[in-house]
Amino acid sequence: MNLISQTSAFQSGDLEKAYSKKTWDAAEYIYWGIISLLIGFFILEFFVLKTTWQVTFIFKVILILLGFLSYNIIKPQIKSPDWLIFGYLLLFSSYCFNIIHLHSGFVVTLYFTILTLVIGSSNYLVFWNSRFAFGLVVSILIMFMIFEWQDDFVNLEANLNLGGYAFFSLLVLTAFIPDARKRNYTLNLERDLKKDEAIGKLNKKVNEVQLKLVEIEQLLKIDREKDQILRHDIKNKITNILGLSKLIDESGTALEEEEQNYLQLLKEVSTDLLTDVDNIFGNDEENSDMHLRLAIQNTNLKSSFKKVKSLLKPRLEAGGVELDFSTENTDSSILADPYVFVNLIEKILNYLIDWSKTNHKVILLTKDLDSRVRIEILAPSAKIPASVLNQIFKPLDEFEIQSSFAPPQGLGLQIAKNLTEKMGGYFKYTTSMTEGVTFKLEFPKSSQPVS
Structure with missing residues (x-):
């Protein structure tokens, strides 16, 4: 049973990505560790085993070149590094067994020790199945017996006493580590993903x-x-x-x-x-309940705009912005809640004042349509990208609050839009880096003008 079949469907993609990354990281550690050891053997054998250095020089060069070629050619072609790791460990074991075959005494113990550390560390790092671990044990054992067979098994007992017994014992014991670690890692990863x-x-x-x-x-x-x-x-x-x-x-x-x-x-x-x-x-x-009570009635635009201007006078003066009432019909009346209408116009103008440059205007225009009145609020100097406005006017449930003390940026405009629609109005916005920001609102026209 593979890793994916052990987990729920909603987590399979995340588990496979995490598992794949972990196995490739292990392959990187093992590969570069073996290459570093082989390069270190050049120095060690040059000073300690000069005769061996000459005999095994070509062998080491071939192993390093083979490692580089396989790592750069085979790696992009495969999904799992298990066979690649398997090959690296067999090649490194063959080199160590070759040195053991050529020497005796402390050299045999030294290379058995190095080989034990490499194989044991690799079994701890990898997550392959038990068949790879069993295959590695059998392959290394066969390889060792082939080298001993070349000497008619004369040095078999001596080599085993100088480190062979310890090496093969640890080889068998550590072969059970990868499968156990894989199961444990999978369970922990699945638990973390669920959390x-x-x-x-x-x-x-x-x-x-x-x-x-x-x-x-x-x-x-x-x-x-x-x-x-x-x-x-x-x-x-x-x-x-x-x-x-x-x-x-x-x-x-x-x-x-x-x-x-x-x-x-x-x-x-x-x-x-x-x-x-x-x-x-x-x-x-x-x-009262938790909902806003709307008193829809005849609302005169001219008086409402004057009230807004008086409320925003300190902000207009502080920002150096002029509010211009350029209206076609200043006596137009709409059906809306007078206070809520003033409040939402004030919210929109607050943003446009902040966005406008000093010594520029924010313009209010009204236009009578057949059964509605359109209100356009223009800020020609406000250069706001469309992506920013779209982010502000995304659905309320998509806002992200980082702190309960800080409301999302742009929520005032979102509330103004909602209030407009609750009063039967229409809310639209446009932005251009050359013409600035424009808000367009439409409300039902009042059949009885306010005196």
């Missing part, structure tokens, strides 16, 4: 919840500010009623008893309303 996937899903859900919270907070903020304006407006109207009542009292005009009773009742009701208006609005806020 990463679970963490990724949780992070996505957390981002979605945080984005919803940011949107709800923005809507609640608009709702609270709208209620404050309405409360203030009601208080002004009640105060005007009380003021008119006082003027009537002070005018000295003779009133009939019934008229005086009505006037006194009006004073008492107005006074009670003025006292309790905050409590009325407070209870309404506590019992």
